[in-house]
Amino acid sequence: MRALWAHRIQGCPLYSCILTIMRRRDYKEFAPGVSYHIYNRGNGKMEIFRDDQDYLNFLKRLRLLLGKARGTLVSTASIRVTPFEVGDFSLIAYCLMPNHFHLQIEQRGEVPLSKLMLKICTSYSMYFNRKYEHVGHVFQDQFKAVPIESDNQSAALSAYIHQNPKVGGLVNTLTDWAYSSYPEYIGLRKGDLVDPEPILDQFASKDEYRLFVEERFADILERKSIEELLLD
Numbered sequence: 001m002r003a004l005w006a007h008r009i010q011g012c013p014l015y016s017c018i019l020t021i022m023r024r025r026d027y028k029e030f031a032p033g034v035s036y037h038i039y040n041r042g043n044g045k046m047e048i049f050r051d052d053q054d055y056l057n058f059l060k061r062l063r064l065l066l067g068k069a070r071g072t073l074v075s076t077a078s079i080r081v082t083p084f085e086v087g088d089f090s091l092i093a094y095c096l097m098p099n100h101f102h103l104q105i106e107q108r109g110e111v112p113l114s115k116l117m118l119k120i121c122t123s124y125s126m127y128f129n130r131k132y133e134h135v136g137h138v139f140q141d142q143f144k145a146v147p148i149e150s151d152n153q154s155a156a157l158s159a160y161i162h163q164n165p166k167v168g169g170l171v172n173t174l175t176d177w178a179y180s181s182y183p184e185y186i187g188l189r190k191g192d193l194v195d196p197e198p199i200l201d202q203f204a205s206k207d208e209y210r211l212f213v214e215e216r217f218a219d220i221l222e223r224k225s226i227e228e229l230l231l232d
Contacts, residue, residue, distance in 0.1 A: 030107050033106070038145050039103070041140050048098070059179070061123045064081060067087075093161050165180065167220050181196065
């Protein structure tokens with residue numbers, strides 16, 4: 001399956017791929033073996049991640065629900081959620097931003113992805129409301145979900161997700177943003193939360209993937225309105 005991205009992605013420009021994904025953003029039927037782009041933002045566009053503790057608590061809950069908390073240094077004693085079986089879902093890529101998040105997830109078992117999202121959003125909302133004495137909805141709406149239909153779309157989406165912090169003006173260098181899976185993709189951070197192989201198998205090396213992502217910054221920046229369209 002390994003192939004040169006320069007050949008494969010030319011037939012699917014990033015903007016075209018994202019528009020294709022966007023047209024189906026309210027998809028809610030889930031099936032085993034299908035990957036999805038999941039995203040949501042704070043109610044009224046409020047910040048849902050306000051400090052490092054917030055980002056880490058969301059990731060902690062996600063790790064626990066994916067059944068990956070055992071044998072790690074992450075404490076989950078204060079979180080009351082029942083994890084799914086290891087292998088029910090595979091997190092391919094993610095990025096947490098101050099007022100929204102992006103997840104690229106494959107449903108591998110029969111448990112629908114909606115159950116995972118219900119648990120993570122409910123658990124994090126309870127944490128957020130308790131910490132900030134907030135009353136009301138934390139997230140704007142039900143999460144949005146879009147099925148990924150090709151390897152081209154999958155690679156383009158991962159680049160879009162990983163470019164979010166730079167496009168949003170939070171960092172000048174993607175590796176400076178701690179709350180995305182990009183460091184795992186290019187070998188700067190080790191961990192078992194994400195499974196980058198479905199994406200990296202399309203490239204000759206991690207460095208080639210890095211170039212693929214970085215060269216798409218200008219394309220994404222020119223179309224910053226995609227972010228609002230995706231989340232509206």
